[in-house]
Amino acid sequence: MDNHKITCDAHNCHYNDGKDHCTAAAIEVGTHQACCCDETRCATFTLESECKDCK
DSSP states (O other), X not given: OOGGGSBOOOTTSTXXXXXXXXXXXXXXXXXXXXXXXXXXXXTTOOOOTTOTTOX
């Protein structure tokens, strides 16, 4: 996995390389039932056009 494609501005994170990139072998972003940006920790969250779990 080329982690230089994962931009990270959490400079205090152990996995940040000091150049805005994540060096972790894997990342986890939640929550799986998010229906808007406020319900997830993913800054690039975009709602699918047909979200089955959303009201």
